[in-house]
Amino acid sequence: MLLDLRENCQSVNAERWFVMRDLKRWNALLPAWRQLGDAGFEVFTPMQEVLVSVKGAARRVSRPYIQDLLFVHSTRDRLDPEVAKTPTLQYRYAKGLGYKTPMIVPDRQMDNFVKAVTAVSTPVYICPSEVTESMVGSSVRVIGGPLEGCDGRLLSVQGTRRKRLFVTIPNLVAASVEVEPDYLQIMK
Numbered sequence: 785m786l787l788d789l790r791e792n793c794q795s796v797n798a799e800r801w802f803v804m805r806d807l808k809r810w811n812a813l814l815p816a817w818r819q820l821g822d823a824g825f826e827v828f829t830p831m832q833e834v835l836v837s838v839k840g841a842a843r844r845v846s847r848p849y850i851q852d853l854l855f856v857h858s859t860r861d862r863l864d865p866e867v868a869k870t871p872t873l874q875y876r877y878a879k880g881l882g883y884k885t886p887m888i889v890p891d892r893q894m895d896n897f898v899k900a901v902t903a904v905s906t907p908v909y910i911c912p913s914e915v916t917e918s919m920v921g922s923s924v925r926v927i928g929g930p931l932e933g934c935d936g937r938l939l940s941v942q943g944t945r946r947k948r949l950f951v952t953i954p955n956l957v958a959a960s961v962e963v964e965p966d967y968l969q970i971m972k
Contacts, residue, residue, distance in 0.1 A: 799859050801828075801894040803887035803956065805852045807872040816873045817854045823866060826857040828898055830909055830957055849909045850957060855889060889953055896934055900951040900961050903930040907959045912952055915939075920950055928967040935971070 806816035817829045830849040835842050848854070856863060867873050875886040901907040921938035926949065939950035939960045947965045952958035 797859055797861065799857060801889040801891065802856045802858065802860075802863060803876040803889060804854045804856055804867075805874045805876055806854055807852060807874065810847070810851050815848070816870065817848065819870070820854075820856055820866065820873075825863070825866075827854055828857075828894070829854040830901060830907075830959070832909065833906070853957065855894060857894075860886075889956075893953060896936070897951050897953050897957075897959070900931060900934045900936065900949060901959050903934075904961045907961050908948075910950075910958045910960060912955060912958045915950070915958060923971040924949065924968045925971055926963055926967050927969045929964060931961065931963055931967070938968075 804816065808815055817827045820827045830853070831846045832849045833844055834847050836845055837843075867875065875884075878885050878887045919940055921940055923935070923937050926932055926934045926936075931949065934949065934951065936949040936951040939948040947963050947968060948960045949963045949968075950958065950960050
């Protein structure tokens, strides 16, 4: 498994979801996710709505949930020049796979996560280390509705009867979204 992953990571001509870091401050005028989007890259960063005070008036704005985390779908040889010319943009490197092997998220896993958090208006982001095995239940697939095709696990939240789908990108970010029980199919 590690050898296959290492070979896939070093291929420069294959489009992959690279995990990147943006070292700019939260209030930068041109954050990396916007800069790369303007340059024609497919970029995803988990966003959340927050209230900020602008000249004394409260305003709702979208901000990255994790300030320095972004995912870029591109080839390595197309992305390397952007990283080289932007000193605050870096690859996140995978531990145990060799020197400077960038972290890559499989397409299926990334598509599943993006679909889940963009299909609902208020995803709840969770630090993966805060979730215990007792909180996570059966593996399910959504069959119908705006989340159709998403895979995840049921998340049990104390004090609520609503069904929540738990989707994750291991060791990076996890989210929980509300889903209608009628759309859930238990997977074996």
